[in-house]
Amino acid sequence: MKDKTLLFINGDAPKSLPSPANYELIACTDGAFHYLKRMGFPLDKLAFISGDFDSHSGSDEDMYEEKFILTLDQEKTDFHKALEIIQDKGFSEVDVFGGSGGEQDHFLGNLTVAFAFKDLMNIKFYDEFSEYYFISNHFTLKGAKNRMISLYPFPSVNNITTKGLNWPLTNESLSITSRIGTRNFAVEDEVSIEYESGDVLFFAGNKEIEYPTIY
Structure with a gap:
């Protein structure tokens, strides 16, 4: 198994960029x-840029044209098609930035795509508020104390x-139609x-929060 993949998709641009x-x-x-270029990300580090390129400006992007992978299948989202390319390259650990924000139907669509790949890849989303991902039925997170969960x-x-x-929770059930x-x-420290x-989508806040202990 190869090491991790970093994938940027077209939600809100990250406030800061990972190394x-x-x-x-x-x-x-x-x-x-476009937001990577604006934020000064080293574009030469990109292995590929995928999509239908309907927003391609044809200017200074041309120097990266050899990295373009044209994906015209309108039955799948750009995120879905990018994950397929990553999977074909033999990677299964994917950190995703730009998955939230913007138009909320895109955000829900991104979660649905991640759900479709959850048994094939370990996909984690990161934004300015939290990290979030689907978890297995035996899950542990360390370094959790005072984080929103x-x-x-x-x-x-x-x-x-x-x-x-x-x-x-103790042997309880959750459902989007009754109780979340x-x-x-x-x-x-450990959750x-x-x-x-x-299936459950797990969110862990980026920052420690101060709540009074409730007895």
Whole structure:
């Protein structure tokens, strides 16, 4: 298995950019190319730029034309098609920036694409507020204390038990139609989550927050 991939897609531009040195493969969709160029990202580090290039300006982008991969299939999103390329190259660990913000139907579409790939790739999204990703039914996060933790059923999760959270769950069920598990927070350094069936989208806040302990 190869090392991690860094993928930029066309949501809100990140407030800060991760170091390219931490990744073996770096790529972006054609829409994300514009904010990377504006933010001074080293574009020579990009392995490929994929999309239909309907926003291609034809100016200084031409020097990167050899990195273009044209993906015209309108039945799939640019994010979906970029993940297929990454998978074909043998990578399965993907950090995604630019997945949230902008038009909210795009954000929901990105989550749906990640759900479709969850058994094939380990995909983690990062934005200015949190990191978020689908978790297995035996999951542990260290360094969690005082971080906001949200559990979002997708669309349901059964017999879920948590440890290390201020409001723990014990063999309970969550569903988007009845009860979700957002805006909790970690009171221990380690948070563990187990569940029997279903799927859950896990959010961990980027910053420590101060909440009073509720007894």
